[in-house]
Amino acid sequence: MTAVGLPAPRRSSLDVVLRARELGIVLALAVLVAVTTISNPRFLSGQSIRDILLNTAILAVLAVGQAVVVITRNIDLSVGSVLGLSAFTVGTLLQNNNLPVILALLVGAGVGVVCGALNGVLVRYGNVPALVVTLGTLYVVRGVTYFWAGGSQINADELPSGFLNFGNATLIGIPYLVLLAVLVLVVTGVVLRSYRMGRELYAMGSSPQAARLAGIPVARRTIGAFVVSGGLAGLAGVLFAARFGTIDAAAGTGYELNVVAAVVVGGVAVFGGSGSVWGAALGALLLTTIGSALAVLEINQFWQQAIVGALILLAIGADRLVAARVAASLKKRGSHVS
């Protein structure tokens, strides 16, 4: 046995792969935009881009929250319903009531935090898989919203103009909604990457048993992840209300699948431990752009679902392939004892 000098520091291949993974989405996005624009130049008009970004903003906020949960090897299917409840709560509160926007945002996020905490506690202490728990709360929360709304609908003319403005106004040309989404993305991204708390979430998803033995407060972190996802879903509900102005009890129905799709396409591993919120947000942008592009290209909207499905399969297939190759190369590098 001899002391060996340190190998020259280099980027780990995993980092390179992850980077490439996000690069792949950017590339797909560029191709899609190019093809669509050639067919119809109006696709790159200011209004069109604004619409895509506004729609992405809501999906991206949800996807960031979902990514946090998926990284811990869980899933939150209740986000669509939480968005609906939050939107309806905020709508009811603001109905003919001129309250500041910031209060609306806090109330919406608060509704989500409560739902998220419920999910987290059930998953952690009920010892039930997150898939089942959040499938349950998906229906419960939606049911509560329907019961409360009783078929009523909140219309844009009942909402204060300041709130509706927030949904459409821009700051130096960028919509507030988009700015808010970027803020959420950056803060979450930095916490996940550079704070102990964030790394512990990755650790838990990578090996739950090792996380327990390493003394990570697994219960607190699990509940925390669901609270973040719930809170962001609540926030997305406020953005939804501000953007569309018309809110009924069905707001956000089926969103959960779009969100999970965005996260998976964005390269967050469903078995936890890897991926980033940047990828998830890019996934959201890609899916939204596909939706708009199909409309512009006058392709039947029904194709959209098939394309999203194919994209998910492609993303998972690519991940498996990359994982296998990385594993093979790591094995070769690993055997330095001879």
Add this chain to the structure above:
Amino acid sequence: MADSSPVLRVRAVSKSFGAVAAVREVSFDLYGGEAHALVGENGAGKSTIVKMLAGVHRPDAGTIELAGTPVDLSSPADAKAAGIAVIYQEPTLFPDLSVAENIGMGRQPLGRFKTIDRAAMVRQAGQLFTRLGVSIDPNRPARGLSIADQQLVEIAKALSADARVVVMDEPTAALTGVEVERLFAVARSLRDDGAALMFISHRFEEITALCERVTIMRDGRLVSTDLLTDITVDEMVRKMVGRDLGALFPKQDVTPGATALSVAGISRDPVFADISFDVRAGEIVALAGLVGSGRSEVVQSIFGVDPRDAGTVQVGGKTLKPGTPKQAMAAGVALVPEDRRQQGLLMELSIERNVTLPRSRALSQLGFLTGGRERRSAKEWTDRLKTKYGRLSDEVGTLSGGNQQKVVLAKWLATNPKVLIVDEPTRGIDVGTKAEVHRLMSSLAADGVAVLMVSSELPEVLGMADRVLVMREGRLVAELSRAESTEESVMFAATGQEATL
């Protein structure tokens, strides 16, 4: 050298799981700068001790003292904070995270705004590896590291935490000779830096090479703590196993008949290699060895549940194709598996369904199971095995462990096997039922069934078997006749001390 006052004192700790007392009033001291071995048979309570030190289990009674003050280790985080590092046989790393991150987890160096200073973290990991004299790239993910390298990462983790006590639970089980040497060099340097080392191993040559003191446990109790200079390997083995062999084992004398099962040179990389033996009709052959020596894998390969790379298995002169349990069953082989809850029974199904499952085709009429014949057959076999149950339609999961085992036995005996393979037939069942199972095996052998028994319980092996085959690390290392097999000779063969054979 060793300090005079112990770093860690374990005082009269006890721990029970349900009705089973795993550890009873065990006390020992660990000294700084000293390596302390903990030995005992499988199930002697070593792992429970480790888990109590790791904060995974909490002692029911007794205290653990660190440097003279009692500590309450109620979670792994507490143990870590107290300076106790545990290195498990299967290292527990985060495969998706980098090696540096694995080492730094929970103690990452922080920079501005409490963000993790990655460069410093990688530098620290690099320094630790230099100190350990190994070259692992701190930037690479932990996924794909060999077990040996993973253990070195675990040791680096312990070093970075300035652990005062390092517990190593069978760290060498999966290592090659060179890797063991390297691990020991690292362990010695840890010890010389003043850490108290606790080392668990089944290999006596490793214990004598590394340790100064040894604590021996048996059946959850402390037998003795000795300096290794004061005790021989022979004495250690005797202290580990020493208990009375009662007349519990009613083995009838049988003159063996023709060869029923013939195994020739079967191998499965890397689990076992070149295993050959015969079992004759009327004979009970025991396959002994330590847990992990490959015994269960061998019998599963014979039955065809697991694949094999080479070799042939013949039953009554007929060669079995590998990987086909159906053919093995047709040839008259039955396997009562080790883990009855997972492999032996369908816990949600009724007793009668479980008993008749391998014969559902034979018991059906025109392809339908009508119930009557199933019930009659199930009743016959459960009665013969004196199974206690409420109704035949009750779920098997509601029975006690011993009665569940009888249902598994009934299930396979009803197929009228010529070769019966039993894997740990009496694990976790009470003494009375144990004796019944033994009587049953004995009478089956008397009726001309060839019995191959895997067992970790030495008294059972010695009491029941006509011949004992001993496996160590995937190889058949000894074949002992009933006269030759004693606790010592089997343990010596199983642990690699063949001097007395």
